[in-house]
Structures are given as C-alpha cells and as structure tokens.
Amino acid sequence: MRSQLAIAAASLVVFPSVLCQTFTTCDPTKKSCPDDPGLHAGSLDADFTRGSGANSSFSAAAYTTLTYGNNGAEFTIAKQGQAPTIQSNFYIFFGMISVTMRAAPGTGIVSSVVLQSDDLDEIDWEWLGGNSATVETNYFGKGTTTVYDRAIYYPVSDPQDNFHTYAIDWTADRIQWIIDGTVVRTLQYGDANEGKNYPQTPMILKMGNWAGGGEGQPEGTIEWAGGKTDFSKAPFTMYVKNVQITNYYPASSYSFNDASGSWQSIRVNTDASSDGNVSNITMSSTMSTSSTTTSVAPLDQNTGAAVAVTSTGESYSVNTASVSALNSGSAMVATTQVPAATAIGSATHSGSQATQAGSSGAGRLSIGALALLSTVGLGFWVL
Numbered sequence: 001m002r003s004q005l006a007i008a009a010a011s012l013v014v015f016p017s018v019l020c021q022t023f024t025t026c027d028p029t030k031k032s033c034p035d036d037p038g039l040h041a042g043s044l045d046a047d048f049t050r051g052s053g054a055n056s057s058f059s060a061a062a063y064t065t066l067t068y069g070n071n072g073a074e075f076t077i078a079k080q081g082q083a084p085t086i087q088s089n090f091y092i093f094f095g096m097i098s099v100t101m102r103a104a105p106g107t108g109i110v111s112s113v114v115l116q117s118d119d120l121d122e123i124d125w126e127w128l129g130g131n132s133a134t135v136e137t138n139y140f141g142k143g144t145t146t147v148y149d150r151a152i153y154y155p156v157s158d159p160q161d162n163f164h165t166y167a168i169d170w171t172a173d174r175i176q177w178i179i180d181g182t183v184v185r186t187l188q189y190g191d192a193n194e195g196k197n198y199p200q201t202p203m204i205l206k207m208g209n210w211a212g213g214g215e216g217q218p219e220g221t222i223e224w225a226g227g228k229t230d231f232s233k234a235p236f237t238m239y240v241k242n243v244q245i246t247n248y249y250p251a252s253s254y255s256f257n258d259a260s261g262s263w264q265s266i267r268v269n270t271d272a273s274s275d276g277n278v279s280n281i282t283m284s285s286t287m288s289t290s291s292t293t294t295s296v297a298p299l300d301q302n303t304g305a306a307v308a309v310t311s312t313g314e315s316y317s318v319n320t321a322s323v324s325a326l327n328s329g330s331a332m333v334a335t336t337q338v339p340a341a342t343a344i345g346s347a348t349h350s351g352s353q354a355t356q357a358g359s360s361g362a363g364r365l366s367i368g369a370l371a372l373l374s375t376v377g378l379g380f381w382v383l
Contacts, residue, residue, distance in 0.1 A: 038251035048072035085208030103127035108213015108229035121199035130226030141197030
C-alpha cells in the first residue's frame with residue numbers, strides 16, 4: 001500500500017504514491033530507535049459490526065472519519081483529499097492477519113490492507129476500484145525497489161459487492177496470501193532475493209482507502225490506479241466487518257539488536273512477572289503454522305482480465321503504505337515505478353451511521369512533495 005497523508009490546509013492539497021514501502025519515522029537499520037510495542041496476547045479479534053468499541057486497539061490518521069453499521073466500519077471517501085486510514089497500536093512478529101471486508105468501488109479509488117515495519121518491510125493486499133474482478137498481492141523488503149515484478153493479481157468474485165476474507169500468514173520461512181481459506185500465493189524466503197527482500201521484522205497493520213486517481217496525483221499513479229476519479233460519483237466506501245490477528249511471538253515489545261534488519265536480530269521482550277521484570281529472547285528458530293494448501297494460479301498478465309504491470313518508464317511515485325505512517329515531518333521514503341492499469345467501470349456504494357471524527361487527505365506522494373511533508377503534522381488519535 002503506499003502512503004496516505006492528510007494535509008491540513010485550506011484547499012487540502014493531496015499528493016500520492018504507490019504500493020511499495022512507505023514512510024518510517026525511525027529506521028532501526030540506520031540508527032537507534034525506540035522499541036516497538038508488541039501484541040502481548042496471542043491473538044486479537046476486532047468485530048467492527050459492534051461499533052467503535054472494536055477500535056480500542058487501533059488509532060486513526062488525523063482527520064479520519066469512520067462510521068459504523070451492519071457492514072462494520074465504513075471507510076468513506078466523499079470528496080477530493082480524503083483517505084480514511086487506521087493502524088494497530090501494536091506490532092506483531094510473524095503471525096496471521098485476517099480481514100473480512102468489501103473493497104471500495106470507483107475508478108482511481110484504492111483500498112488497502114498492509115503490514116509494515118519500521119525498516120520498510122511490507123506485505124500488501126490492494127484493490128483497485130475500477131477493477132471488480134481482481135486483487136493485488138505485493139511485498140517489499142527494506143524499501144528496496146530495484147525490480148518491479150513483485151505484484152501479482154488474482155481473481156476474486158466481485159470484491160466491491162461481496163464480502164471476502166483476505167488473510168496473510170507470515171512466518172520466517174514463507175508468506176501466504178489467502179482468500180476465503182484458499183492459498184492463492186506463497187512466497188518462500190529464498191525467493192525474495194535470497195532473503196534480502198523478504199519481510200521479516202515486526203510489523204503493524206494498516207487499513208484504509210485513498211484516491212489514486214485524485215487531482216494532483218502523478219500521471220503514473222493515476223494510470224496504475226485505473227484512471228482519474230470522478231468525485232461526482234462519490235461516496236466511495238470500503239467496509240471492514242472483522243479483523244483477526246494472531247501473533248506468533250507475543251511480547252510486550254520488540255527490539256532490534258543490530259542494524260542487519262534480519263529476523264534473527266530481533267529481541268522479543270516479554271513480561272516475566274507482575275513486578276515488571278522482562279525476559280529477553282533473541283530469535284534462533286522459526287515458528288510455522290499450517291494453512292490451507294489449495295492453490296490458485298495467478299491471472300495471466302497478458303489477458304484482458306488482468307491488470308497490466310508494465311512500468312510506465314519516467315513515472316515515479318512515493319510508495320504509499322497508509323497515511324498512518326506519515327506521523328512526523330521526518331518521515332523517510334522509498335520510491336518505486338508505478339505500473340499501469342486499465343480501468344473497468346463499477347457502481348458506487350454509500351455508508352450509513354455516524355460516529356468518529358475527522359477527514360483525512362491521502363495519496364501517494366511525488367518526490368517533489370517531500371519538502372511539503374516536512375511542514376505537515378499528522379497526529380493520530382485513539383478511536
């Protein structure tokens with residue numbers, strides 16, 4: 001997912017980026033950083049159909065508005081510049097996340113579910129609002145964008161009108177992307193540039209949507225997102241019913257023992273007793289869990305049903321994870337070339353009941369926008 005950002009300005013100008021890595025306020029492979037807070041429980045189940053109470057473990061990007069109804073949390077884009085986004089208040093270190101959701105419709109609208117680490121490891125699900133037949137899977141390691149062949153698109157039955165459960169099962173050995181219990185893609189550690197580009201450090205979960213086809217987006221981003229967004233057809237709403245998270249290495253926090261960015265360098269800090277003593281465990285072995293073994297072949301990228309992944313040449317953008325990452329003006333950025341996509345028309349949907357506050361600007365940022373970012377304050381508030 002790439003990074004989404006809210007700019008509190010009179011006209012709310014938005015600059016976008018694409019799906020690779022994004023922003024980090026402190027990269028542990030480059031300098032000493034605070035420990036990452038961990039999910040101490042082995043698992044978490046957030047049922048958004050019960051209302052805002054499910055958000056106790058998540059924070060919202062500044063200006064994000066969420067509403068709630070029978071379909072769960074509603075991430076609604078009603079006008080140019082909005083990008084409702086939330087992120088977990090904790091990190092997991094290998095684990096499984098499962099999201100039951102319906103993607104937002106609308107040409108140029110991008111819905112995203114992303115795992116992202118401080119040193120720019122990333123695992124993505126992304127849906128293009130102008131394409132009602134596929135979902136994109138992608139990953140990045142340490143923000144590296146030396147090649148542009150990591151994205152693979154898979155068929156899914158009308159993701160804008162039907163709820164599906166999308167999961168990521170992440171271990172030190174492999175990553176699996178799973179749709180409704182069926183594994184559609186498996187990435188082995190050694191297949192990610194011999195592990196160098198394999199996501200392997202503690203990650204937070206980010207969810208949201210933004211207008212890749214919005215005004216001010218780089219041409220390559222608009223092309224990748226499927227075309228320019230027509231806001232007269234708004235609102236564009238992504239629905240999330242339920243989020244389940246399993247942390248394979250529960251901890252009070254995680255520390256980077258060195259600057260290697262390897263999973264072996266991560267120290268798992270666990271509360272040993274009620275007096276606050278901490279037990280430090282340095283990783284030395286992996287934990288793997290079994291998943292559904294049925295596999296689905298990816299779409300033939302040469303067919304009309306698949307989204308094109310040909311690079312656009314001179315078009316570049318900042319990789320956007322979620323606007324959640326942009327929580328300080330000192331954010332670090334990774335860049336990538338933006339692939340093209342052919343838009344497919346779709347109907348719009350609207351949200352319902354109200355509750356939380358704000359409205360967020362978002363998108364993928366052009367490199368020229370980085371100077372502006374230093375003046376943007378993006379605070380998060382607990383939902």
